[in-house]
Amino acid sequence: MTTAPRAPRVVQPPPAPVLRPRVVARAGLYVFLAAHAAAVAVLFAQGGFASNALIVLGRLAGLYGALFMAFQLLLVARLPWLDRRIGMDRLTSWHRWTGFGVLWTLLAHVVFVTFGYARGSGLDPLNQLVDLAETVEGVLRALVALALLVVIGGVSARAARRRMAYETWHFVHLYAYVAVVLAFTHQIAAGTSFTSSAWGTAYWYALWGGALGAVFAGRVALPLWRNGRHRLRVTAVVPENDHVVSVYLTGRDLDRLPARAGQFFLWRFLTRDRWWQANPFSLSAAPDGRTLRLTVKTAGDGTAGIRRIEPGTRVFAEGPYGAFTALHRTRPDALLIAGGVGVTPIRALLEELDGHAVVVYRVTADRDAVLYGELRDLAAAKGAELHLVTGPPVPDRLAPAELARLVPDLADRDVFLCGPPPMMNAVLGSLRTLGVPGPQIHFERFSLAG
Template identity: 40%
Template sequence: MTIQAHPRATPQNDRNAARNRLSAAREYQRTFARRARRSDLMVIALWASGATAAALFLASGGIGQFSTLSDAVTSVGIIAGLIGTDFILVMLVLAARIPLIDRTIGHDRAIAVHRSLGKPALYLLLGHGAVLLIGYGMASGINPIAEIGPMLALPDMPLAFIGLGLLIAVVVSSLVAVRRRFSYEGWHLIHLLSYVSVAFALPHQLSVGGVLAEGTAQRVYWIALYVIALGSIITFRFVEPLVSSLRHRMRVAAVTEIAPGVTTIQLAGNDLRSLGASGGQFFIWRFWTPRTWWHSHPISLSAMPTESTARITVRNLGEGSAQLTTLPVGTRVSIEGPYGLFSEAARTSPKLAIIAAGIGVTPVRALLEHSSFAPGEATILLRASTPDETYHWDEIRAIAEAKGAHCYSMVGHRPRGVDSWMTSADYERGVTLQSAFPDLADSDVFLCGPTAWLDLVEAEVRASGIHPHQIHAERFDW
């Protein structure tokens, strides 16, 4: 632990310090309350859009299409298709990395909602096709299966079936058990099919579904939703990153191995402070060499950018990251970002409790550098299994000493047969979260590290009774 010398205390100094702490705490709470309200409203609006799609169908004449049983069944199938399509477009909006959404709910929560919509969207679209076949079969008096041929003969319906097939591939590849069998690059390539599936489904909505009929509210709604979804993807996944990359002209300045399998990449560029990055955030990096240009890498900053420099730290965890350790100096770099709420923007309290392990120290190092707190209001615990995994620890300790933060470390393997995130030595001598972080209940807790280890830490933090909004976790998975 590092102990920082503080100015001599006086009654007046104590009163001023207390007022400053109270003012800071109130400001953090006000900021959090505003963001929480926007976050809740945004998530409610995203889910409610499905109900809006159904309501607009009914208001635009659909309510009159329930006169017979076959018409009612067909109308239910149409509503299922509209809600499913709405969810797919909302998923594209969430995946577009729109700055407003990222600042409001964070990239992780946006992707979590994106994933939660995937299965409902697929089931609704599968139900759309099945229920329509039943409705058409009831109307014509034939077996619903026999309706497949006539349905495929309708304009643009073959494209709709292809789009549905592509969507099934995307959803199945996103299941955790299946996703782990793919490399990130392979999974990402399959996921791009979701854009193609939307493009294939659109024509049959126009020619068969009639949702863009003149003079209906549906026309306005669906045109707006398609423009927002596809426009957001084009703007924030392609145009904005291209403009930003050309403006800042980043390139590799140096590549240095700091530990076995761990490399820092020093980057040079123009006007990098205007990127607006906060400590703890990440960018999507693309390095333009013949071996790496096709692969993008989500990597956190390991130091705050200056006007002309930035730095990331990479651990060799596979073929993709291994290729980054041999990047030639001068390699051009394109970027997307910054992203994430693992930063000052997520703070709800003046006090900080930070726990990081392995390569998880990289965003923590930048977070600590950028964070504001009074001496004694931040505590950092660094965790490693072996001394070889203590990368950037000296830098973190230096920042902690300069800012008056307490810094602890744990080096060693976990106890056998016990689900603990601590070392066996610390576990056996009775170290607890409360003993390491006496102000835990009044702190924002930032956690970063390997997923299995982090899950154990987060479970213990939650068990302590701390409010969920005080916990900010950054996992290194996809």
């Protein structure tokens, strides 16, 4: 373990108490969902009730399945206001669990409606389902949509997801948009709350239009507009060691790109063999309005090829994304903990943060400490403390006692954490043991597939 010399500490007054951005955004989503759940209940009641209780339950389940589907689209629309306050990792996780809610409510819709009509017709449930598909407009389309959702739900299970390449998983999930369109047309044709009143028709058109419009705006229109405006291109590819390279980019009007230290982009390098690959990499230097930099560790053939990218290559970048920024600070002082190549957003944050900072950089050996020279120089310039913690993963060098020794005032600091999942889980456990309040702990798991 090596430690940079301790610099004089500059004490700043604590920030004025304000509502935390993440709390505001979460509350907004909860209120949105609760308000729409109440609206759906009112529209359902106005549409009248069938005499068969199973059909009533089935119709209600279908309506809430449609609401959850629209809410699910909102969660992955990548709207900047939500993403900066909650983070893509948490929004993606909520999207995943909402997806299972969609699947179960729509399955309940089919089962209850089928058994309800079978009770009145005398048909067995299977023949009743076939009869509904043949005689009721939109039912066959709804069954196709449900089949697609079952497949998507299957590949979203963790056991299946671990065995599947991200590109394959993403391609399968594109069929969710087909399922949304099919389900919507079924609702138009057969939904009682949709057809029973002008208010119901207007509500559902507005809900679906808003959800699909948010997806189009956040995932298509905004990235196209930003890339057309900024026209990013590679200026240099600089090896940091045998396995890590830094890519420098420039473009037009980068001072108007709303990127902050700690955020990441989905980068597409527009070469013949890479244009179709979108990789999430964090900024490894705070944006200065003139250049951007990302630092990449080789983790397969795709990332290995970045070393061979030529200067002048055009880049299509989606973002910036992520809530791992100083926007969420609650204390004047900070502790930054990095593991391995997770140092990239930490190094950028150190450059941007005000107040006294302690940086703990965990690596297996000194040679793995990417960007350590830059961290040392930044720490000296900003009056920060820097600790390089080396050694094998076991024993845990960032156990509670060791963290408390390195940073005695840990509980009075914001903690920003980024590194490999096992290391992050261990450190989060240490922070909880040491009593660090949850609102002071900031981390982001850089995973697009939940």
